[in-house]
Amino acid sequence: MKENRRMKRMSRGGKGVTSAGLNLVSLMDVFTILVFFLLVNSSSSDVMEPPKRIKLPDSIVEAKPRETVIVMITPQEVLVQGEPVITTQEVIDSKAAIIEQVKERLLLQQKKVIGISTKTVAQSKEVTVLAHRTVPFHLMKKVMASCTSAGYGKISLAVVQKAKSKG
Secondary structure, eight states, rough: OOOOHHHHHHHHHTTOOOOOOOHHHHHHHHHHHHHHHHHHTTOOOOOOOOOOTTOEEEOOOOOOOOEEEEEEEESEEEEEEEEEEEHHHHHOOOOSSOOOHHEEEEEEEHHOHHHHHHHHHEEEEEEEEEEETSSHHHHHHHHHHHHHHHTOEEEEEEEEEEOOHHH
């Protein structure tokens, strides 16, 4: 019997044919991307870390902080979103109830929107004030009045959370 082409091909079997294996390069790429994604997104936490130069008062709080515009009052200066605006001595010496520099910086902050998170912060009309525990209240009052005059109606004061006492 004469062999046709198909029979010859079938008789060769698997000679010269490599079996398909698992491609690990693609799998490693996927896992690398997954690791980077988890590292980037794990950095956003619900707990706000206070700066080293501000010692916050202690309090028992229930609610977690939200992302807002941050106004810090150190014994030396007033900062909005980490940028110095005015010295605390200038605020104390001022007779005005509203600090124009703080108001202007807060109004400018509403216009500085880059990405979704800063848009949410700017549109929230909420400010978190981090004040050193030795800052006098009349200074804080001027800062808070400046915040409300800039259109920020809700003001939160940052504190260090303590454990509830069993009493």
